[in-house]
Amino acid sequence: MAEKKLSEVEIIKENSDYLRGSLVQSLDNKITGALYPDDTQLIKFHGAYQQTDRDLESERKTQKLEPLYSMMIRIRVPAGVATPAQWLRMDDLASTYGNGTMKLTTRQAFQLHGIRKRDLKATIQGFNEVLLDSIAGCGDVNRNVMCSPNPNESKVHGEVWAISRQISAEFTPQTSAYYEIWMDGQSVDESQPFNTQPLNPSTSQLSTPPPSKDAEPIYGKTYLPRKFKIAIAVPPFNDTDIFANDIGLVAIEKDGELEGFNVAIGGGLGMTFGMPETFPRLADMIGYIDKKDILKVCEAVITTQRDNGNRENRKFSRLKYTIERMGLEPFKQEVERRAGLTFGEAKPYKFIHSGDPLGWTKTFDGHYNLGLFIEGGRIVDTPEFPLRTALRVVASVHDGDFRLTGNQNLVIGNISAEKKPVVEAILDKYGILSATYSQTALRQNSIACVALNTCSLAFAEAERYLPSLIDKIDLILRTYGLEKDAINIRMTGCPNGCGRPYLGEIAFIGKSPGRYNLYLGAAHNGERMNKLYKEMLDETAILAELEPIIADYAKERQRNEPFGDFVIRKGYVKATTHGTNFHD
Secondary structure, X not given: OOOOOOOHHHHHHHOOOOOOOOHHHHHHOOOOOOOOHHHHHHHHHOOEEEEEOXXXXXXXXXXXXXXXXXXXXXXXXXXXXXXXXXHHHHHHHHHHOOOOOEEEOOOOOEEEEEEOHHHHHHHHHHXXXXXXXXXXXXXXXXXXXXXXXXXXXXXXXXXXXXXXXHHHHHOOOOOOHHHHHHHOOOOOOOOOOOOOOOEEOOOOEEOOOOOXXXXXOOOOXXXXXXXXXXXXXXXXXXXXXHHXXXXXXXXXXXXXXXXXXXXXXXXXXXXXXXXXXXXXXXXXXXXXXXHHHHHHHHHHHHHHHHHHOOOOOHHHOOHHHHHHHHOHHHHHHHHHXXXXXXXXXXXXXXXXXXXXXXXXXEOOOOOEEEEEOOHHHEEOEOOOOEHHHHHHHHHHHOOOEEEEOOOOOEEEEEEOOOOHHHHHHHHHHOOHHHHHHHOOHHHHOEEEOOOOOOOOXXXXXXXXXXXXXXXHHHHHHHHOOOOOOOOOEEEEOOOOOOOOHHHOOEXXXXXXXXXXXXXXXXXXXXXXXXXXXXXXXOHHHHHHHHHHHHHHHHHHOOOOOOHHHHHHHOOOOOOOOOHHHOOO
């Protein structure tokens, strides 16, 4: 039998000395703003991507300059919960080293953009000081663990939040490379300012290197074949889109107490244009487990993928393809063998919506939560809308927490009764509350990935363009009296699925500059993907295609019928029942 040929990334991981590579030397190289080629792969495990400003490419080439390199850093926020102090530190770092904005991601994490290589270490130290980190923000490991962000609406939410943090801690890489490279080998004491040891300029190595921890008891030396994602949802809200994850967990409660979880495996939304053998796929439900078994079940799924995933071709390396190759039942049996248990039958539950509740809600313990719509997840000040300033002022007085949602929105959580009028007055002063309440329900349920100008994979705009397109779609909705009807709408600049476009009732996926494929028919609650309706549409064609469908929906929909169900019932598209028939 011919020996399998590993992908280039697998070889880089194998030779990386547990994610060290030549990152120290790359950072020390003052000649270029870029990292060495192999290190651009390894730095993902440390939470950063090397990017360029694509808007400036032609001009810089004309001036015979290298591309304007910068780093995007993805900071983990397990379960999406951050303290006011952490929010203020992220805000400060965005100004000190970044481009003056923060991005709230669809995995409940922070992203900072525009960090120069020379400032990367100081930025990472800056958020580690407030007990945030970026290890496993990207890379072939388990990434930020998602959890329904509704704080303390029931006692179950508190326990589920705690379990999501346990899962995050359990599957964080164990290598000490992160602390060696970025923290000069020191651990963080939140009560003390962070002080670093100087580098030895003659060797570009730590003056007193800490002992290396060369072991990964779960991942092994080459980690996973591809990225891995875990999310938990608490019915009736599927606000973390659990079926888009490698492991999706549905919290099951009984008599007001958390009992256990229904487990779904094999979700993943990336594909490649022109390769129908690649496809987005939703996770399959495989059964129920008691809450005490959650860590060993997650580990069994992760290690089964570790040992069986495709390490030759990264386009087929996600868990979804491993399950398709092995078969769902054999994969499940292997998980049961490794975990030493048998799954029970999945327990009844019902999801009604995959969006976020916006506005004020009161918790069972007398606190308040305020859900705010954040367009595109971008925390930025504009002359008309000083969002970032308003949230900075809130953070300076807030006595609760900030909760990042899987829909790029924000919950100001656990506000005391005493602070509620203070928070409300601040947001009223800056016009933030009125902006949340005045939007159409379609805009409130929109998601856009970053795309251009920094993502190297993007074919078209997304975050910078979707708001103006929604302006025009809103006019159509208002014409037909649908401005209060929630319709999930999503836009991405490529088919890789970062904004979960295949779960949009209306979705646009960039095919080339200014042109998009239009997809219709996802389930409003995240339990069914959409399907391609028309290809290569510009804005005029998009509006021309959507208006008659929206008019038909206004006239012919059944009582409480979501838009995604309507377009299937009326035959605009066929229902996608599984990833393997997504392209049919």
